[in-house]
Amino acid sequence: MxxxxxxxxxxxxxxxxxxxxxxxxxxxxxxxxxxxxxxxxxxxxxxxxxxxxxxxxxxxxxxxxxxxxxxxxxxxxxxxxxxxxxxxxxxxxxxxxxxxxxxxxxxxxxxxVLDWTRTDLAYRLPHGGTCMRFDVYDFAAFDIFILERAGSRESFPEAVVAVAEERFATMTEARKVELAGNVVFGLPGAAEHFSLDDVRHHLGEYGxxxxxxxxxxxxxxxxxxxxxxxxxxxxxxxxxxxxxxxxxxxxxxxxxxxxxxxxxxxxxxxxxxxxxxxxxxxxxxxxxxxxxxxxxxxxxxxxxxxxxxxxxxxxxxxxxxxxxxxxxxxxxxxxxxxxxxxxxxxxxxxxxxxxxxxxxxxxxxxxxxxxxxxxxxxxxxxxxxxxxxxxxxxxxxxxxxxx
The missing domain is CATH 3.20.20.150 (Divalent-metal-dependent TIM barrel enzymes)
Structure with a gap:
């Protein structure tokens, strides 16, 4: 090898x-x-x-x-x-x-559209280091309440939607921006160039x-x-x-x-x-x-x-x-x-x-x-x-x- x-x-x-x-x-x-x-x-x-x-x-x-x-x-x-x-x-x-x-x-x-998807790019671990993480509740909050994709709520189990709603209600504006940026980072070369409207456009073409x-x-x-x-x-x-x-x-x-x-x-x-x-x-x-x-x-x-x-x-x-x-x-x-x-x-x-x-x-x-x-x-x-x-x-x- x-x-x-x-x-x-x-x-x-x-x-x-x-x-x-x-x-x-x-x-x-x-x-x-x-x-x-x-x-x-x-x-x-x-x-x-x-x-x-x-x-x-x-x-x-x-x-x-x-x-x-x-x-x-x-x-x-x-x-x-x-x-x-x-x-x-x-x-x-x-x-x-x-x-x-x-x-x-x-x-x-x-x-x-996406090369990979994570909700956290520097998730803190117990030993003090960081790693990338995908949190389904945060992702649901992004999809339903930030991106506002049509049909997004139906894409998740009811229990996930309930937790996502609670998280979004207490989410700071800074975290909302960070979360959207983390997800968009998975767009090839697009970490600093794609807006949410760009993402919606790309998704629409796969309808x-x-x-x-x-x-x-x-x-x-x-x-x-x-x-x-x-x-x-x-x-x-x-x-x-x-x-x-x-x-x-x-x-x-x-x-x-x-x-x-x-x-x-x-x-x-x-x-x-x-x-x-x-x-x-x-x-x-x-x-x-x-x-x-x-x-x-x-x-x-x-x-x-x-x-x-x-x-x-x-x-x-x-x-x-x-x-x-x-x-x-x-x-x-x-x-x-x-x-x-x-x-x-x-x-x-x-x-x-x-x-x-x-x-x-x-x-x-x-x-x-x-x-x-x-x-x-x-x-x-x-x-x-x-x-x-x-x-x-x-x-x-x-x-x-x-x-």
Whole structure:
């Protein structure tokens, strides 16, 4: 398993030198400044590769851009409106440019409107650190009383609506603004640019798109891009919905094992694969992560290893980002399943036997609390997570483990 680390580019407050000290082997990055739907040019790709390959003092870092996360799919493609055909053509061109640069693994998602959703970006934990959290009552308060989405009240159980109403009644104006900003932060690149009216506009454009139609649009996208990736020897890996249940009346089509299997079967090419994110999928109690790795492992091209603690019964409740070995997902069992898959690949001679993984998210601890890096991506919290995961991986891979 190849140990990688997500990097948001030169403006990331966690830099290349930090990654080297963390002991990572490769970098996960993207061209976040390129508008969604536009072509990733060879020049921009090469620039990011040079940035990754260079330490602060100008010396070589020895690191390379291993995984793209993400080459985004435009809302036009998801809705099949506007310039969606041009965007698919540009996507294929970007794949060819990335392959020419030696990059073969491409993570993306097909979530409508929101890339991820949290109500707290710095939730205080008992040990004094902070983490990201999704509170269903606060989210209901946002949806019903701040966004005022039509039909929002009916989207939640009566008990959740009652608590949300009580919370909103005592919520300060500052908290209302903070809550709306936290939710909107999950709009790609939109933390400082999207208003609530913008969100309402985006939601309105999905009014006639249900799960079946969104899935049909996804299949149409894959039928275009997966054969190109297959011919190029590349690996596409779709990230699951985050969280893996319905929000804001939007359809969800990548939240369960059944969802993944349906898409793998619909476009049955090895290049059409999975980003198995244990944090996103683990927010649902009915997702068996080690079992999914065993059953779908031949199409798992990338692993996000993080953990969540579910705070409620049911499939769509509150949760927070846990320590990597401390949440509801059995991380040791999941890593053991990944190692079994790697062994199968080596035995069949696959060139992609080593599955890249990264310590996804992390709690802000120690100096992270002052650095204020990208939410979910602290330096020390991820270093701690990587160390824990590396320890499990080392122990399970040791010859003595077979005794």
């Amino acid at each position: 190849r140990q990688t680390w997500r990097w948001f580019g030169p403006n990331d407050l966690v830099q290349i030198d930090d990654m080297l000290q963390a002991g990572v082997e490769g970098v996960v990055s993207a061209l976040h400044h390129v508008p969604t739907g536009a072509v990733w040019t060879p020049e921009e790709i090469a620039r990011r590769q040079r940035e990754i390959a260079t330490r602060k003092d100008g010396s070589p870092s020895g690191l390379a851009w291993d995984v793209v996360e993400s080459l985004p799919v435009s809302e036009d493609v998801k809705k099949q409106r506007g310039e969606w055909r041009e965007h698919i053509a540009n996507y294929k061109t970007s794949l060819r440019h990335l392959k020419d640069a030696g990059i073969e693994t491409i993570c993306y998602n097909f979530m409508p 006639d798109i249900d799960e079946a139609r969104l899935r049909a649009h996804f299949i149409a996208f894959l039928e275009e891009v997966a054969p190109v990736a297959e011919d190029l020897g590349m690996r596409l890996c779709c990230h699951p919905d985050d969280p893996p249940f319905a929000l804001l009346g939007l359809p969800r089509i990548m939240s369960t094992e059944a969802h993944y299997k349906a898409l793998m079967d619909a476009v049955d090419l090895p290049a059409n694969g999975i980003t198995l994110c244990s944090g996103s999928l683990g927010a649902r109690a009915d997702n068996d992560l080690p079992g999914m790795m065993d059953r779908l492992g031949d199409r798992v091209h990338f692993l996000h290893l993080r953990n969540t603690t579910r705070e409620m019964e049911g499939l769509s409740g509150s949760f927070h980002e846990a320590e990597h070995l401390g949440g509801d997902t059995d991380m040791v069992a999941l890593i053991a399943a990944a190692l079994r898959e790697e062994k199968r690949r080596r035995e069949t001679g696959r060139s992609d036997a080593s599955i890249p993984f990264r310590p996804d998210h992390g709690q802000d601890i120690l100096d992270d609390l002052g650095r204020k890096a990208q939410p979910g991506y602290p330096a020390i919290g991820r270093l701690k997570g990587l160390a824990e995961l590396r320890g499990v991986l080392t122990a399970l891979s040791h010859p003595a483990a077979a005794c």
